Amino acid sequence: MSGQDKALLAITMGDAAGSGPEIITKALAEPEVRKLCRPLVIGDAATMKEAFTFTRAPGEVKAIKELAEARFQDGIVEVIDLHNIVLDKLTRGRVDPMAGKAAYEYIKLGTEMALAGKADAIVTSAINKEALNKAGYHYDGHTQLLAELCGVRDVAMMLVTGNLRVSHVSTHVSLREAIERTRPPRIITVLKLTDEAVKQMGIAEPRIAVAGLNPHSGEGGLFGDEEIKYITPAIEQAKSQGMNVVGPLPPDSAFLRAHEGQFDAAIAMYHDQGHIAVKMLGITFGVNVTLGLPIIRTSVDHGTNFGKAGKGTADPTSLIEAIKLASVMVENRKRLAGNR
């Protein structure tokens, strides 16, 4: 692949007090990553420089002001320098509104670049919700913030771990609220978004499993009727729109069967249903994908890991997988658009 064809990824630095900067130094030193994409870090150059002293990863930081300056050479980590961290005042491993505000600014710029077509996708590092909120940005996380920046409402969270892809009908709400959200319009939206995303991940005809809400998928109404009233009608409608959808399946077999290769994705009705399945496979290589945005966004599936910040020991696998997945999605988006 020639340089210009490779996906240009805006990689946000995340919370400066966490392990994000160190993880970036390691991930961008991977030849595999460099082969797949043109990485551009949106962050604070001084923080990135110091991160290299912690990890001793090969490579060096080059601060730039705008995209036009970027050369994407191996061994050089180009950072669009927002110069918004005062290193002397930063304590690693501690919630800091300065780092929260800075993290917000990286996401905002990265999103704007992707919306303007300057970047092909945005790959985000971990942020600290408390720091973000203390800085005056009241969001429950990346997803809500990105939806607002992009001006969309119907978004969904997909977790990808190895061959298991799980989209969620609802995420950050109480179980009581999640039950109320299990309704056909939302389920169909999530099915459509999942179908599109899996195609972007390179699977031409996605097979999608839908988990039930109740134990044993309600067992014919004995253990709940949401399957009969809401989930089955939604599946029927998705099928009539040409999607290959199976379900509702008992939740304790839907994700297992997807993991065994019977399905390319599975739909979870609530946060823990999907997260339990994914996390049992191990979280080190998980990727979080936001569906429904006008841009491609992947993210690490772990927190800021304050405990490892400044020690150089944080594991970059999740970021490497997020970068690989974003690159694949960008490539397929181009190909699918060309086929139209």
Added chain:
Amino acid sequence: MAVKNKPLIAVTPGDITGIGPEILAKVIAAGPPEDCRLLAVGDAGVLKASFATLGMKFDLPVYRSIEEAAASDALAMVLDLGQGGMELLALARPHPEAGRMAAEALIQSVLWAKEGKIDGVVFGPLVKETLNLAGKKYNDETEMMQEKLGAPLLKAGAKSGDIFRITIAEHVPIKKIPEFITRENVLEAVEILQEVLTMYGVKSPRIAVAALNPHAGEGGMVGREEIDHIAPAIEEAKKKGIDVYGPIPADTVYVRAFQGQFNGVVNMYHDQANIALKMAGFGEIVIIFARSPVIVTTPSHGPAYGKAGKDTANPDNLMAAVEVAASLARQKLAQ
């Protein structure tokens, strides 16, 4: 009664129209777990026929009286209830007569256990729908055993690998789950799990309590059950000297348990446990009855009618249930 310190464990085939007789034959053929003796309780003809279907030689001693069986030093034997039922074998659907036979074998076994003639009972897969005894129908085997034993009995603990668990709202619609999450129910579940772990001989058990809401409610932002009910119950259990932790987000509680941080997990609902355990490859879940005067275990699967008579049924779950019962019986004998 234990001969040479080997507890005698009764195993019933459960519903003989399903896979029960086959998996029982396979367990017997594989040999009883170390340090216990197996007593197959049911119709000897049915069991012989199952051996024949599987192409296995039947050479077990057959007894008609429990006293004779208990005195035997055979490692595997049959207690023949003379029930008949050959025509029902591998019928592959529920049948009232098979339900009656399953109930009879189970109740006879738990009564012998209550009288101290045997040391534990494992019952094979059966269905609630056909369960009946002396013309009376029961909602489930727990209700039936409670009546016949005249003692409270709870289908409570379950063991997967080295992890024990209990679920507060198991087979209920998810909409109704929050009603079950009370301080009293959570505390009782913690106490029962502690009893099961102690009964099994786990030294210094560590119990985790899963949360109901994502991120354990995140300080009340996404649900209040953790603050209002679960955490107070945990505090009370701690005061009673139980080593208990939580509420722990449900998406990490089993990850941590499998890392060895906990021996027991209190689940709020069915899929919290079942998704995690199935993803971890634990199909063999053994159900343990708690607060029971006798040791009773059973595999977690049903009679699998579709597989009946085909020699494809997997006996591992029944074997695991026998191992758990034998282990519990040895613990009890050692006390």
